[in-house]
Amino acid sequence: MRTLIIVAHPELASSGTQQFLRRGAELVAADWQPLSTDFNVATEQVKLRAAERIIWQFPLYWYSAPAILKAWQDQVLTSKFVLHEQGLAGKELGIVVTTDTKASDYQSGAAEQFTLAELLRPYQALANKAGLHWLPPFVINQFRYQTESQQQALLIAYQQYLTLPQPATFTQRQHWFAQQLQQMITNATGERKTQLVLVEQQLAAKQDELEELRWTIEQMRGDD
Amino acid sequence: MRTLIIVAHPELASSGTQQFLRRGAELVAADWQPLSTDFNVATEQVKLRAAERIIWQFPLYWYSAPAILKAWQDQVLTSKFVLHEQGLAGKELGIVVTTDTKASDYQSGAAEQFTLAELLRPYQALANKAGLHWLPPFVINQFRYQTESQQQALLIAYQQYLTLPQPATFTQRQHWFAQQLQQMITNATGERKTQLVLVEQQLAAKQDELEELRWTIEQMRGDD
Numbered sequence: 001m002r003t004l005i006i007v008a009h010p011e012l013a014s015s016g017t018q019q020f021l022r023r024g025a026e027l028v029a030a031d032w033q034p035l036s037t038d039f040n041v042a043t044e045q046v047k048l049r050a051a052e053r054i055i056w057q058f059p060l061y062w063y064s065a066p067a068i069l070k071a072w073q074d075q076v077l078t079s080k081f082v083l084h085e086q087g088l089a090g091k092e093l094g095i096v097v098t099t100d101t102k103a104s105d106y107q108s109g110a111a112e113q114f115t116l117a118e119l120l121r122p123y124q125a126l127a128n129k130a131g132l133h134w135l136p137p138f139v140i141n142q143f144r145y146q147t148e149s150q151q152q153a154l155l156i157a158y159q160q161y162l163t164l165p166q167p168a169t170f171t172q173r174q175h176w177f178a179q180q181l182q183q184m185i186t187n188a189t190g191e192r193k194t195q196l197v198l199v200e201q202q203l204a205a206k207q208d209e210l211e212e213l214r215w216t217i218e219q220m221r222g223d224d
Numbered sequence: 225m226r227t228l229i230i231v232a233h234p235e236l237a238s239s240g241t242q243q244f245l246r247r248g249a250e251l252v253a254a255d256w257q258p259l260s261t262d263f264n265v266a267t268e269q270v271k272l273r274a275a276e277r278i279i280w281q282f283p284l285y286w287y288s289a290p291a292i293l294k295a296w297q298d299q300v301l302t303s304k305f306v307l308h309e310q311g312l313a314g315k316e317l318g319i320v321v322t323t324d325t326k327a328s329d330y331q332s333g334a335a336e337q338f339t340l341a342e343l344l345r346p347y348q349a350l351a352n353k354a355g356l357h358w359l360p361p362f363v364i365n366q367f368r369y370q371t372e373s374q375q376q377a378l379l380i381a382y383q384q385y386l387t388l389p390q391p392a393t394f395t396q397r398q399h400w401f402a403q404q405l406q407q408m409i410t411n412a413t414g415e416r417k418t419q420l421v422l423v424e425q426q427l428a429a430k431q432d433e434l435e436e437l438r439w440t441i442e443q444m445r446g447d448d
């Protein structure tokens with residue numbers, strides 16, 4: 001999966017959230033592309049053509065992306081490229097959006113009145129017009145209030161969002177995790193390697209248990 | 225009514241639609257403010273404070289305003305100004321949006337999949353947050369395919385959108401038109417004045433007829 005992440009943040013260097021996500025993106029070899037105001041339209045179109053999954057990643061400013069992304073869209077996504085040449089057709093479009101607001105505020109009757117699904121309609125309409133397959137947006141609410149373990153879980157979910165079929169099934173996510181663990185074991189040494197192998201064995205044992213339970217359920221159903 | 229029209233169009237001088245609307249705005253003494261990339265945040269905030277009705281006027285580029293308006297929003301509409309000082313609270317926000325697409329394309333199942341009401345949600349959410357009263361958007365579809373008389377009717381509707389309570393009642397729109405006509409008669413001379421007075425008499429006659437019919441209906445209802 002060739003994933004291109006277009007990061008639109010006016011103060012990227014000082015954003016803890018973005019720097020945190022960046023490490024996650026690098027671990028799964030996604031193409032991390034911060035947007036600046038001087039881009040070359042032809043170069044951008046070449047990068048888009050090479051990608052299979054395109055991600056627009058940004059903090060929500062007044063209910064949409066910072067102006068820097070709109071300027072890029074207005075200039076790079078020409079009618080010729082998008083409509084006549086169908087330069088984006090068949091690819092996937094994902095949105096990674098960070099907000100300082102709690103999730104429950106985005107609903108009718110709450111502080112923000114609208115859901116994020118409604119607020120992101122302009123991007124969905126663009127995907128529709130361009131023949132892009134629209135992925136369920138990946139929303140990060142109030143990152144800085146999350147505990148360290150919540151943030152680690154978020155990082156894994158983010159890496160899966162960049163690389164797995166979306167929406168991913170439980171089995172796909174489990175398989176992905178097993179692969180990542182295998183790679184960590186390969187790269188680890190000494191005591192850390194021993195620990196990771198123990199984790200792997202525990203997971204394998206749980207997996208056996210799960211399959212046994214599934215088999216039992218099937219047998220019971222067969223008896224009916 | 226002090227109406228401030230913020231016009232966001234990257235090629236304003238070459239837009240026939242915008243030049244046409246400009247004449248209409250001038251006739252009702254609305255404040256026509258084209259956006260350029262170099263604006264002063266403090267000056268913009270002073271203009272916003274002085275306005276009673278704020279209009280964002282733009283062509284739809286990828287389902288929202290051109291980047292120039294987003295840049296202005298991101299910089300001028302600071303948390304301090306909008307949330308802490310409540311600099312926009314109690315004012316009205318109107319959207320004048322032009323599109324090259326026919327109106328019927330904006331619905332579920334049609335080419336654009338979403339209604340303009342859905343696509344404009346980010347602006348409505350902003351209005352909600354800022355304490356602005358959200359007016360029904362004024363949508364201009366395919367201006368260049370309209371006949372001259374359609375365009376003239378549009379211009380009157382636009383002038384009413386800038387100045388009348390929204391949504392305006394039939395009586396309010398009629399009263400507005402009578403006032404405009406009175407002013408035209410005052411400024412006219414010679415044969416043109418004669419013609420306009422004839423129009424005024426025709427309208428007055430129709431008005432009498434209308435009132436007579438309304439009275440008849442009331443009488444009939446009273447008989448039940």
